[in-house]
Amino acid sequence: MKRLTVPMIRRRKVDGVTAEPLVMLTAYTARQAQLLDAHCDILLVGDSLGQVIYGLPSTIPVTLRMMADHAAAVVRGSYHSVVVVDMPFGSYEASKEQAFESASLLLKESGAAAVKLEGGEAMAETVAFLNRRGIPVMGHVGLTPQAVNVLGGYAARGRSGAEADKIVSDAKALDEAGAFAIVIEGVVEPIAIAATESVACPTIGIGASARCDGQVLVTEDMLGMFDRVPRFVKKYEDIAAVIENTVKRYAAEVRDRSFPGEEQTYQPK
Numbered sequence: 001m002k003r004l005t006v007p008m009i010r011r012r013k014v015d016g017v018t019a020e021p022l023v024m025l026t027a028y029t030a031r032q033a034q035l036l037d038a039h040c041d042i043l044l045v046g047d048s049l050g051q052v053i054y055g056l057p058s059t060i061p062v063t064l065r066m067m068a069d070h071a072a073a074v075v076r077g078s079y080h081s082v083v084v085v086d087m088p089f090g091s092y093e094a095s096k097e098q099a100f101e102s103a104s105l106l107l108k109e110s111g112a113a114a115v116k117l118e119g120g121e122a123m124a125e126t127v128a129f130l131n132r133r134g135i136p137v138m139g140h141v142g143l144t145p146q147a148v149n150v151l152g153g154y155a156a157r158g159r160s161g162a163e164a165d166k167i168v169s170d171a172k173a174l175d176e177a178g179a180f181a182i183v184i185e186g187v188v189e190p191i192a193i194a195a196t197e198s199v200a201c202p203t204i205g206i207g208a209s210a211r212c213d214g215q216v217l218v219t220e221d222m223l224g225m226f227d228r229v230p231r232f233v234k235k236y237e238d239i240a241a242v243i244e245n246t247v248k249r250y251a252a253e254v255r256d257r258s259f260p261g262e263e264q265t266y267q268p269k
């Protein structure tokens, strides 16, 4: 299987219609990427790794170094999906030049194909600047976690008329600036649908609508590995319970000396 390309992702939506929804999941490690790769179109190295991997309280403290290292691991562990890397807070907002410097570092150090950044109209100029200089950009509107200190939390967006209009106009601005896809996160369904119908590029929903052009979840959330998850997460499995039970068995066997057994022990000839 040859690796998909950014233009192939963009072309999945033709004249407003996406015959086959895009499948995206987060990945932070090589082994995780190996397991997800064949089943996905896009692997997102999300800055959600701040909470999920590093135990941080939000995505605010995540650094370019963390993103570049995890992205490199995900690229090494995959050969089919397009790898997209989140630009961390503080690495792109100051200017389009700062964004290019950060984004080019991420792509050079990891081998990923594209970056994702949060924000709508305010970021449109940056999206166009990067795109014209060889860096494809995925947008992210609605509930944008890097803006937690401005938004005051992680509540769903688009309940008021003004907020709803802003989400749709943000999506349009990113689309016109050349974003190849747009994540719509934590948005009331009619607004997610309106945004999807207002843009030429595919939208990828999370807590949005089944009528987006694709879906994304944080893999650990979906597997039941992370403890606190938003309502929009469907827990497909309870891997945390599998891990706990397995570790319990190991600990008991160490304590009663039944591990290591004969099979796991070397003897002289």
Ligand code: KIV
Pocket (backbone or CB within 6 Å): 026, 044, 045, 046, 047, 048, 049, 086, 183, 185, 206, 216, 217, 218
């Ligand atoms: O960081 C992340 O995992 C994300 C997805 C939830 C879209 O941005």
Ligand code: NA
Pocket (backbone or CB within 6 Å): 046, 047, 048, 086
């Ligand atoms: Na993110």
